[in-house]
Amino acid sequence: MALIFISCQHNNELNKNQKEFKKKHPLFSSQFENQIKNIYKEKALFGDFMFAVVDENGLAYSFTLNRDILEGNKTSLTNNSPIYIASHTKSFTGTLLKILEEKGELDLNHSLAHYLPELNYSDSVDTKTINLKSLLNHTHGTMSLPLIWKTAFIGYSGEDAELVNDLNTDFRYDPSHKFRYSNVGPIIAGLVVDEVTGNTWKDEMKRYIFEPLKMNNTSTYVTDFDFNEIRPSVTATKEIGIIETGFYKKDITMHASGGIISTLNDLSKWLNVNMKQDEILLSKNSWADLHTSTTEQDREYFTYKRIGYSLGWDIAKYQNNTILTRFGGLAGISFHISFLPNKNIGIIAFSTDSRANILPHLMANYAYNQLNSLPADSIFKEEKKKFSEVFEKKNKKLDFNASDILENDPSHSILGVYQNKLGWPKISITKKDNYYIFNWGVLNGKIYKTEKGKLLTRLGVLNRTFEIKNDSLLTGSLIYIKVKE
Incomplete structure (x- = not known):
């Protein structure tokens, strides 16, 4: 059943706060909107751009843009349009486990051996040395590609x-327990939630975060939404234009490291409660744990110097300010959420053009610099150069021609079902019209020929090359054998 989207919720409060923001920053909207519109025109962008400023009183400013809006046409894009937040889900998962700790259902300092004794990594890893906190801050040391x-x-x-x-039989382990970012830790933390509560991570998220914050248009289930209303990614190049649009998640692939769909309005409530450290969810001490670095990291992403990681947020520096960020991306979707804890300002930004994954961060920086009375335009000019470098790399011709689709041959020898002995989802190749479809688990896509003689399938969220020899299908290191009829 689809969620009911309520556009008028808390309308008076939001209008009042937006008026106060405009009064305090009278030039912000025109300057910001001119910059983003100019980029859309200059780069000939497709897809959606969504943006919000959040302060201590909630949503203070919002703006949405796409080609329809730019050209004065009707659009379905609003603050209540469903958007996938990808890896920002990790911040929600860390918060959920902290809530469960406050309620006495688990202890973040207790080990995996205590909560999931069946997870033993074939007795080659001492899971007593891996606690729940290390799952959330990416210092647990384990990796599993099948997972x-x-x-x-x-x-x-x-x-x-x-x-x-999968974790027990196909894994890698780094005993140094240094920070190593991946999806694995929070997903295992989600398994612990399932075990200790008797409910799913998804249902506990709704019970302890979405419902208390009245995030009525937020869910961990794709099927809670009208699928056609979820904002899709857009794959495009300069030469071809739009190649493909789509949203490539199913309920089964919504997980504790990347499994939430929400809206700009709902996310403003989430960001606001983090900024205020509102006790509707947690005590002040627990919020401090969530927002304080628990391990070191030394990485740079765009303009952000990342120095630490909490239980779900990157701790970074930007323009001499401490900034908490946790971004996300999938198949062209780029999601930004951040806040300056010492300034009571936060930003939500979202884009869907596959070439413009840096755009949300670029515009977030421009907004922060405007609001902090820095030389925003000159900083923007320099940062835009980095954005343009990334954009142009992604704007080039694809590594295959869309015209090189593999057409049917009389023998149809590649048709059939292929299975893997290691437990990976089956692959089937089927025929549609005059071309072939590669089906792998919940994903599917057309099959193309490449210049190097292999076959390639575009599965929306990823491209995969493969070859078929006799009854064997080889893709990467995986071997599939055709099932005999």
């Missing part, structure tokens, strides 16, 4: 036991 691919892309049975088996 990542099944939960994020191709799907699985839905049973936690399958994921535990």
Whole structure:
């Protein structure tokens, strides 16, 4: 059943706050909107751009843009349009586990051996040395490719036991326990939530975060939305224009590291409660734990110097300010959420053009610099150069021609079902009209020929090359064997 989108919720309060913001920053909207419109025109962007400023009183400013809006046409894009927040889900998951700790249902300092004794990594890893906190701050040291691919892309049975088996049988381990970002830790933390509460991570998220914050248009289930209303990614190049649009998530691939769909209005409530450290969710001490670095990192992303990681947020520096960020991306979708804890200002930004994944960060910086009375235009001019470099790399011709689609041959020898002995989801190749479809778990796409003689399938969220020899399908290191009829 689709969620009911309520556009008038708290309308008076939001209008009042927006008026106060405009009064305090009378030039902000015109300057900001001129910059983003100019970029849309200059780069000939497709897809959507959504933006919000949040302060201590909630949503203070918002703006949405796409080609329809730019050209004065009707659009369905609003503050209540469903958007996928990708890896920002990790911040929600960290908060959920902190809530459960306050309620006495778990202890972040207790080990995996205590909560998931069946997860033993074939007895080659001492899980007593891995606590729940290390799962959330990416210092647990474990990695499992099947776990990542099944939960994020191709799907699985839905049973936690399958994921535990993947972790036990196909994994890598770094005993140094240094910070190593991946989806694995929060997903295992989600398995712990399932175990200790008797409910799913998804249902506990709704119970303890979405409902208390009245985030009525937010869910961990794709099927709670009208699928056609979820803002899709847009794959495009300069030469071809739009190649493909789509949203490539199913319920089964919505997970604790990337499994929430929300709206600009709902996310403003989430960001506001983090900025205020509102006790509607947690005590002040617990909020401090969530927003304070628990491990070091030394990385740079765009203009952000990342120096630490809490239980779900990157701790970084920008323009001599401490900034908490946790971004996300998938198949062209780029999501930005951040706040300056010492300034009571936060930003939400979202774009869907596959070439413009830096755009939300560029515009967030411009807004911060405007609001902090820095030389925003000159800083923007320099930062835009970095954005343009990335954009132009992605704007080039694809590594295959869309015209090189593999057409049917009389023998149809590649048709059939292929299975893998290691438990990866089956692959089937089917025929549609005059071309072939590659089906892998919950994903599917057309098959193309490449210049190097291999075959390639575009599965929306990823491209995959493969070859078929006799009855064997080889893709990467995976071997599939055709099932005999």
